[in-house]
Amino acid sequence: MAVTVVVLAPSPLLTVTVEDRAGEPDIHVPAGGQGVWQARMLESLGIRVVLCAGLGGEAGDVLEHLLPTEGISLVAVRIGSRNGGYVHDRRTGERVVVAEAPGGPLDRHEHDELYERALTEGLEHGTALLSGPHDDRIVPPALYRRLTADLVANGCRVAVDLAGERLNSAMAGRPSLVKVSHEELLADGRADSDQPADLVSAMRTLRKEGAGMVVVSRAAEPALALVDDDVYAVRAPELEPTEPKGAGDSMTAGMVATLARGEPAVDALRTGAACGALNVVRQGLGTGNAQAVAAIAERVQLVRCDDRGQELT
Numbered sequence: 001m002a003v004t005v006v007v008l009a010p011s012p013l014l015t016v017t018v019e020d021r022a023g024e025p026d027i028h029v030p031a032g033g034q035g036v037w038q039a040r041m042l043e044s045l046g047i048r049v050v051l052c053a054g055l056g057g058e059a060g061d062v063l064e065h066l067l068p069t070e071g072i073s074l075v076a077v078r079i080g081s082r083n084g085g086y087v088h089d090r091r092t093g094e095r096v097v098v099a100e101a102p103g104g105p106l107d108r109h110e111h112d113e114l115y116e117r118a119l120t121e122g123l124e125h126g127t128a129l130l131s132g133p134h135d136d137r138i139v140p141p142a143l144y145r146r147l148t149a150d151l152v153a154n155g156c157r158v159a160v161d162l163a164g165e166r167l168n169s170a171m172a173g174r175p176s177l178v179k180v181s182h183e184e185l186l187a188d189g190r191a192d193s194d195q196p197a198d199l200v201s202a203m204r205t206l207r208k209e210g211a212g213m214v215v216v217s218r219a220a221e222p223a224l225a226l227v228d229d230d231v232y233a234v235r236a237p238e239l240e241p242t243e244p245k246g247a248g249d250s251m252t253a254g255m256v257a258t259l260a261r262g263e264p265a266v267d268a269l270r271t272g273a274a275c276g277a278l279n280v281v282r283q284g285l286g287t288g289n290a291q292a293v294a295a296i297a298e299r300v301q302l303v304r305c306d307d308r309g310q311e312l313t
Contacts, residue, residue, distance in 0.1 A: 002046065002047070002048045003047055003048065003127075003257075003260045003261055004047070004048040004049070004050060004125040004126075004127070004260075005042055005047050005048075005049055005050075005125065005127045005128070005129055005256055005257070005260050006049075006050045006052060006118060006121040006122045006125050006127065006128040006129070007035050007038055007039045007042070007049055007050070007051050007052070007128075007129045007131060008035060008052050008053075008114075008118045008128065008129070008130045008131060008147070009033055009034070009035025009036055009039070009051055009052065009053045009131055010035075010053065010054055010106070010111075010114060010131075010132075010133040010138050010139045010143075011033070011053070011054050011079075011083055011084065011103045011106070011133050011134060011135075011138045011139075012031050012032065012033040012035065012036045012053050012055070012063050012067065012083060013031070013032040013033040013036070013059075013083065013084050013085045013086065013103070013134055014029070014031065014032070014059040014062055014063055014066075014083060014084075014085035015028075015029070015030055015031070015032035015085055015086055015087075015088070016028070016029050016085070016086070016087040016088070017030075017087075017088045017089075017090055018087075018088070018089045018090065018091055018098075019090050019091060020090075020091040020092075025091065029062075029066075030066065031063050031066040031067050032085075032086075033131075033133075033134055034131040034132055034134075034161065034249050035051065035053070035129075035131035036051070036067070037249045037250065037253075038129060038131055038161070038249050038250075038252055038253040038256075039051050039072050039253075040072075040253075041249070041250045041253035041254065041257075041275055041279075042129075042253045042256065042257050043069065043071035043072055044289065044290060044293075045253070045254065045257040045271075045275075045290050045293065046257075046290060047071070047257045047260060048071055048072075048073070049071060049072045049073065050072075050073050050075055050121045050125065051067060051072055051073065051074050051075065052075045052077075052114060052117050052118040052121060053067065053074065053075070053076055053077070053114075054076075054077045054078075054079045054083075054106050054110060054111075054114055054138075054139075055076045055077070055078060055079065055083060056078060056079035056080060056081050056082050056083060056104070057081065057082025057083060057104075058082065059082055059083040059084070059085050059103075060078075060079070060082060060083045063083055064076060075117050075121060077106075077110060077113045077114045077117060079104075079106050079107075079110045080104075080107065080110070081103065081104025081105060081106065082103060082104055083103045084100075084101045084102045084103025084134050084135065085100075085101055085103075086098075086099065086100040086101070087099045087100075102134055102135035102137070102138075103133075103134060103135060103138060104137075104138075105137045105138055105139070106138060106139055111139045111140065111143050114139070114143070115143055115146060115147055118130075118147055119147060119150055119151065122147075122151045122156045122158075123151065123154055123156060126155070126156055126157060126260075127156065127157045127158075127159075127256065127259070127260040128147075128151055128156055128157070128158050128159070129158075129159045129160075129161070129252070129253070129256050130144055130147060130148065130158065130159070130160045130161070130162065130170065130175075131161050131162075131249075132161065132162050132163070132166055136164070136165075141164075141165040141166045141168065141169040142169055143169075144160070144162060144166050144167075144169045144170040144173075145169035145170060145172045145173060147173070148160065148169075148170045148172070148173025148174075148175050149172060149173035149174075150173075151173070152173050152174055152175065152176075153173075157176045157177075157259065157260070158170075158173065158175045158176055158177075159175060159176060159177035159178075159179070159252065159255070159256045159259070160175045160177070160178055160179070161179045161180075161248070161249065161252045162178075162180070163180055163181070163184035163187070163188060164184070164187070164188055167180065167184075167188070168188075171206065171209045171210055171211065172210070173210070174210035174211070174212075175210070175211060175212065176212040176213065176259070177211075177212060177213045177214075177215070177255060177256065177259065178206055178211040178212075178213070178214045178215070179215045179216075179217070179248070179251065179252040179255070180206075180214075180215075180216055180217075181216065181217045181218070181219075181248055182194050182199055182216055182217070182218045182219075183219075185199065185202050185216065190202045190205065190206075194218070195309070196224065196305070196308060196309020196310065197307070197308040197309050199216050199218075199224055199309060200224060200226070200231055200305070200307050200308065200309045201307075202216075203216060203224065203226045203231075204226065204307075206226075207226060213225070213226065213227055213265055213268075214226040215234075215251075215252075215255065215269070215272070217247070217248045217251060217276070222234050222235045222236070222303075223251070223269075223273065223276075224305070224309060225269050225302075227265045227266065227269070228265075230304060231304065231305040231306070231307065231309065232266075232269065232302045232303060232304060232305060233302075233303045233305050233309070233311055234269050234270075234272075234273045234300065234301075234302060235273075235300065235301040235302075235303060236273040236274065236276065236277040236296070236299075236300050237277060237296060237299040237300070239277055239278075239280065239281050239296075240281065247276040247277075247279045247280050248276065249279075250275040250276050250278070250279035251272040251273060251275055251276035251279075252272065253272075253275060254268070254271040254272035254273075254274060254275030254276070254293065255268040255269065255271065255272035256268075257271065258271045258272070266302055269300070269302060270297040270298075270300040270302070271293060271297050273296075273297070273300045274293045274294075274296035274297035274300055275293055277296055277300075278292055278293055278296055
């Protein structure tokens with residue numbers, strides 16, 4: 001039986017990207033947003049996904065048709081506001097923003113229903129990944145506190161890829177995996193600088209607050225991971241980037257897929273790093289091939305570090 005992961009995506013995006021194809025515009029209209037990209041990568045790794053999302057307005061109507069796939073089941077909450085979206089032009093090779101719309105907030109009844117759907121699915125399937133909305137106004141941070149705490153208390157493994165007040169709220173529920181970027185730790189005031197010593201200190205603080213495994217992505221630098229009491233630098237092989245956006249989301253999905261299968265945390269780090277590395281060489285966010293991920297994962301190095309983040313020889 002295939003392993004299933006429940007992904008919370010409070011308000012997916014309708015995206016339009018214009019590419020160049022032999023001198024002619026090539027228009028792509030996929031669903032997007034953090035939770036959607038993570039669901040897509042999970043599906044690529046052979047994980048079945050239940051995607052819990054709020055959908056409304058014309059964008060929501062289109063997303064309702066775009067989101068379900070063979071491996072992704074959609075559990076939709078109809079909302080009175082509309083989903084956000086963007087139009088990007090990549091014909092020059094660079095991503096040029098033409099227009100962006102954040103989408104509207106859910107009301108109290110709608111985010112209660114979203115909580116209820118995600119709770120029900122999480123309890124049934126045993127693993128949940130909670131992703132953030134595109135805009136801070138979409139759902140209140142308290143939704144993440146309630147959902148994390150209630151799922152964990154009832155035996156569900158919960159991973160969070162959050163920042164700011166949403167991360168602070170989720171920490172009260174003691175999630176099994178916390179993935180955060182070094183920029184988010186700095187913006188939240190959790191780290192004093194981007195130096196490894198300060199990042200490791202922030203990771204240990206997250207552990208004291210209740211996190212299980214903590215992983216900090218650092219853009220082009222090796223990620224840092226705290227597994228039990230051990231600190232690792234996660235070194236992925238160097239690949240020439242095409243689209244760096246979304247690498248952290250793919251990394252989270254790879255780790256969650258591995259942990260959901262019951263495999264060791266160190267294997268989750270390798271798979272996550274491989275997913276992130278593969279994402280940057282592809283133009284489609286959250287995309288990849290399981291065979292390619294496996295080949296790259298074999299080349300990921302885990303190097304033990306001290307509490308200053310210095311690699312041990």
